[in-house]
């Protein structure tokens with residue numbers, strides 16, 4: 001049984017994946033997600049960790065019906081680009097919603113879900129997905 | 140039991156997945172007599188989505204409890220999850236939950252197992268840790284994605300959901316406190332699951348009287364004797380809810396009228412969430428209780444044991460209710476699924492992969 005997941009990568013990315021930890025440039029104020037070590041706007045290395053709100057709107061999305069091995073249970077997988085309140089764009093799957101109910105501009109919030117499992121014996125990966133806010137909060 | 144310093148509840152939160160399967164669909168699938176599940180007073184049950192498990196359910200419930208407690212996650216000094224459906228046999232669930240909530244690394248924590256009662260033990264342990272001054276806040280989670288063999292009567296009730304409580308010293312941000320507790324535990328073979336077995340077995344002749352009723356009645360009577368209280372002193376009674384019938388029956392044996400039980404009886408609409416069962420019922424009661432009211436809470440876990448608590452509601456509870464989604468919100472936000480989709484979500488379909 002060989003593991004397909006990189007265990008160090010799963011560990012290293014846990015904070016961005018679990019609680020939307022990003023970096024904020026202390027020089028120019030730009031927020032980066034996923035976190036960076038050098039600011040891609042001004043080149044500064046003076047960055048601090050910050051947590052994003054997890055609330056935003058769908059900017060674009062795509063529905064994946066043909067999935068990789070091991071992802072059939074999750075199909076169809078809807079991937080969305082979500083613009084958070086902070087102005088940062090995040091690419092993540094949607095959950096608890098059907099393709100026909102997704103539209104651009106839909107208000108969503110981040111939740112923690114299972115995103116993949118390394119077979120029956122390997123690690124389970126958890127990460128942020130987005131789900132629609134309840135109907136009454138869409139205004 | 141009564142600690143030297145009173146301990147109470149600073150915040151509570153629940154999470155119930157949105158998917159429901161009607162019990163009539165399970166009846167039809169397996170050829171049960173129509174109306175069988177109605178005799179259990181259960182109509183539908185909550186089903187975890189394909190990407191949900193005890194960790195994600197426990198996390199959502201805990202997030203809501205922290206919102207109501209209005210504390211910073213880093214102030215939590217212990218995290219416990221009571222569950223019998225750990226995603227990993229070895230690797231704690233609470234480390235993922237604690238990391239995702241921003242509680243780690245300076246904290247105690249463990250996953251506890253005692254069938255449906257492990258979260259009850261976590262409350263007792265937390266009361267001790269807080270009363271002694273070792274920690275300020277404890278986060279107690281009861282969450283499960285309960286397993287049932289397809290076609291077993293357990294399938295009508297075994298469901299998914301969870302509840303979480305932030306506990307603190309009375310007066311330190313609390314909105315209710317534990318007046319006292321009483322635990323009662325024996326070795327009883329009513330329900331078990333061996334290490335490699337995907338589904339539990341139940342010792343049919345032990346399920347009712349020798350297990351559920353004997354342990355809850357003993358714990359509740361012990362509690363009332365130690366505090367000098369009678370059933371008429373309580374405004375609400377919340378019992379573990381393996382189905383919709385047992386809590387009403389145990390209440391009547393203990394002298395509690397039905398109207399004190401119904402506000403916390405949630406199983407008829409979501410099934411038995413195991414470690415979440417009584418604690419979701421308590422949350423529903425806290426969401427309507429008034430200061431100075433007294434609540435009886437009695438857990439039950441097979442194997443078997445029960446913890447009975449007397450809880451007094453304090454000032455300020457009403458302003459916490461709307462800080463997070465309520466039990467009522469989760470009951471209303473639902474989507475019915477078919478048996479095949481339920482079977483996929485619960486991992487009942489075996490795929491043979493290379």
Ligand SMILES: [Zn+2]
Nearest residue numbers: 025028039042
């Ligand atoms: Zn910069």
